[in-house]
Amino acid sequence: MIKSNLKFKIETEVDKLILNASLEINNEIVCIFGPSGSGKTTILNNIAGIINPKKGKISINNNCIFDHQKKINTPIRQRNIGYAFQDERLFSHMNVIKNLTFKSKDQILLKKIINIFNLENILYRKIKNLSGGEKKRISLGRSLIGNPSILLLDEPLSGVDEERKFIILNFLKNLSLKKSIPILYVTHNMNEAKYLSEKIFEIKNSILIKRKIID
Amino acid sequence: MTAFESSAFFLSIKIGMLSTCFILIPGIIIGWILAKKNFFGKILLDSFIHLPLVIPPIGIGYILLIILGKNSYLGNFLYENFNISLSFSWIGAALACSIMSFPLMVRPIRVLMEAQDKKIDDAARSLGASEFRIFLTITLPLAYPGILAGLVLAFARSIGEFGATIAFVGNIPGETQTLPLALWTLIETSNNQNEIIRLGLISIFLSILALLIATSVEKKFLDRLKNDKK
Amino acid sequence: MTQKIIIFFILLAFSNIKLLAENETLYLSVASSLYNLSKSLTIEWEKKTNIKTVVITGPTSLIARQIHNGQLSNLIITANRDWLAWMEDRELINIESISVIAKNSLVFSSGINQGFFIDINSINFKENFKDQLSSSMFAIPHPSSVPLGIYAKQALKSLDLWDDLNGKLVFTSSSQSNLKFIEKGEAIIGISYLSDTISSSKVLVVAKIDDSIFPYEKPTYWAAKIKRNGNDNDFGFLDWLKSSEAQKIIKNYGFETTE
Structure with missing residues (x-):
């Protein structure tokens, strides 16, 4: 089995405070839990290349994509990261199917996702006529298509109804295992986090640390 | 319509359309640069593009005559090598109109492109899209109402263009004598008031038609802007 | 709808292109x-x-x-x-x-209903002229840039009227706009080309200015x-x-x- 991983050790600025975060993820799902505004999204943006961290290194599958000392900074589009944004960022002028197939027209995964995410009936609808939950599902679906090396999922299932949510969570677990994709999953829902992984992190005193699980 | 009137009427439309064709693609590119790019000298480029709004049109026409007339290096080069003569031809009239209406073409395109959420571009980048693909599939379709508004405004401006046209390509019936020039000719030479009023009404008819389209397109444009803000 | 109008315009414009010069x-x-x-x-x-x-x-x-x-x-x-x-x-x-x-020659012209009457050769011409003009305006094209204005200034000087008209002159932009001022009665009287007054039905020739008596460049x-x-x-x-x-x-x- 191929070993894939995401490694990073960064210092980044969140609301004028320096946040330290370092982590190594293999073929598994790691959750970051915590209230909004603590810097979870910033960490994802640093990895995706949308915002650059102040210092540090990031590598995917042992390829360095960012190193402030060696001045390495791979452009966003070459990092091959599947990113489901907290604010969806769907292409409002396209219909659902065009959004899903923007990166790749690969039919096999597409059909599976349409089925599991329950999108058959809205494939040709315009984005602006959709509900919040529908938009969330499309955004997550879009990030999975096109063989990304890693997945960054920023509260991808908030607003999705409970029944569908667990179908999709199972699918994600399966995906990370079978296709060996590291997944960084940000949420403020503890049930989701616990369901997905035993590795749950949180940001305390501007440091990303592993959460002690007290049940 | 008399031959004099219809010749000016159709010529106005023909020149207006060629003029807007000339500036469609440059207008989109400049609008995109001004909306999305930051570079040294951007303010200069911005002011330069707005010059036709502030320089007297007849001055621009005279500058064109000096640059592109047959005595000029450029005009001579075009004539000798390609047998193209811009001065005193309807194509030259369209060129003069296109320069005068260029700022009106750029503006709505730029405004709409500036209003676009840059986060959407990031999303497209994360999906592997090149800057060129983002331009074609995201920026351009979202700016469509702005492009349409720019086209119609530029066309309406071309229909009414007088100063640059008369200075650059002259007042030649059937070749460069558009409605405003024909109207001016009548006012300068005719004692027949009915003739002047008739041509005035024809001019107004064409302008209102162009403006009606402009306002209906602009409404679409504003609706799109509102939807994007949501 | 918009597309239909645009297509209509395209058809309209190219329906009239002559194929050969x-x-x-x-x-x-x-x-x-x-x-x-x-x-x-x-x-x-x-x-x-x-x-x-x-x-x-x-x-x-x-x-x-x-x-x-x-x-x-x-x-x-x-x-x-x-x-x-x-x-x-x-x-x-x-x-x-x-x-x-x-x-061409120059004439004093006035709107058809103004009732301005002068005899250019009479001894009382100047007094008579000033009486009738009183506080009204006199129209000529600009005396330094428009040809008719240049000739009119010469004629008015020969007639010894130039200095008396100070403050009562309206300078127009061309011989035609000058004529329209006179036709509309904005100026009670003015100087025009004889040829222009003949083609207008709204002005009268009040008096012809003979260049052999009152010299001006013809x-x-x-x-x-x-x-x-x-x-x-x-x-x-x-x-x-x-x-x-x-x-x-x-x-x-x-x-x-x-x-």
């Missing part, structure tokens, strides 16, 4: 004050020769500059000798071809053949202008002929 066309550049006369002349000439003519009009200064930059006229007719000299210097015209084709119209690449070709139009047939038409428009 006329093989022989005479282009005439004429001063604005000769436009109507030129139209009549070319209609007559087209009938005779079957050569299509296009009449281009505008201020002589602009036309001269445009010809210098390659405008395609075959012949120029103008009231401005200075600009002809300018064209001579630049070898734009055939010097031998320069000829006077008509002259408005004169010159024609010249334009050279292109050293050659000129006016299809014989200039010679025809001097013929009795053309001179008769010129006379009908109120111009003096050169015979």
